[in-house]
């Protein structure tokens with residue numbers, strides 16, 4: 477059976493994109509967030525549920541669609557005209573299929589994410605990488621707003637990046653531009669999540685910082701998580717504070733060196749530092765990144781490092797903005813159900 481969505485079949489009946497809204501969702505390894513998004517940002521609250529990734533891809537997809545349905549049902553006029561989906565991993569641009577999944581979303585690879593949402597909800601959808609989504613939101617409405625070239629970096633379980641020019645994503649030849657966590661930092665260094673050795677992600681991601689802290693504090697690293705490092709920063713025990721600060725500063729310096737090199741390559745106006753680990757570690761991490769990046773740039777290139785403004789909502793906002801972009805430019809097509 478074939479169902480047609482009027483707004484996609486008849487351009488004359490497309491919604492006015494200046495007032496249109498999108499239903500946006502950010503599917504992460506630990507939580508799923510969804511909200512209605514307009515051109516100037518969130519409309520209403522962000523709703524969040526646990527991902528429960530251990531239950532498998534089908535269950536995660538079902539929870540995601542259910543959450544988005546409830547957000548749409550509760551939204552006021554104007555109802556959303558499109559769907560924006562941000563998720564960890566990489567997608568085939570022409571189909572919206574997941575081609576490279578993150579370890580945080582088991583069996584996500586191969587999923588036809590865009591079609592699943594279009595069939596279930598009956599609106600045109602776009603999918604994009606979650607860090608790209610964050611970068612678009614920060615570049616247009618957050619810490620990069622009003623800047624020409626913005627390099628956004630997310631430090632969490634992994635490290636990702638996004639380059640935006642006047643708020644538009646620079647995608648690269650395969651849609652993967654900005655994967656700066658896998659820039660080589662040490663020859664024959666620590667093992668990275670990508671399978672190679674020596675990537676900066678293996679030195680500056682949340683788990684890498686936790687492992688470095690555990691080694692200094694002589695604790696079994698399998699029992700130490702980033703929150704332990706954050707707590708140790710304000711511990712009454714001086715040796716714990718010192719280990720936390722040392723691990724955090726070393727990671728920040730590693731990332732800063734790499735970002736200085738990237739800045740020399742793309743000459744950004746601003747570097748926006750976000751992601752759960754970077755925001756939780758605060759000034760110690762940010763200052764280390766800032767200082768190391770400044771040491772590596774050639775004048776007059778700027779290594780102005782600022783923290784992200786939109787926090788954890790950035791992924792949702794960026795997905796909504798891209799869905800609205802597509803609504804304004806996409807050729808009308810049919811949704812097959």
Ligand SMILES: [Zn+2]
Pocket residue numbers: 657658659668669670671672675677
């Ligand atoms: Zn790597």
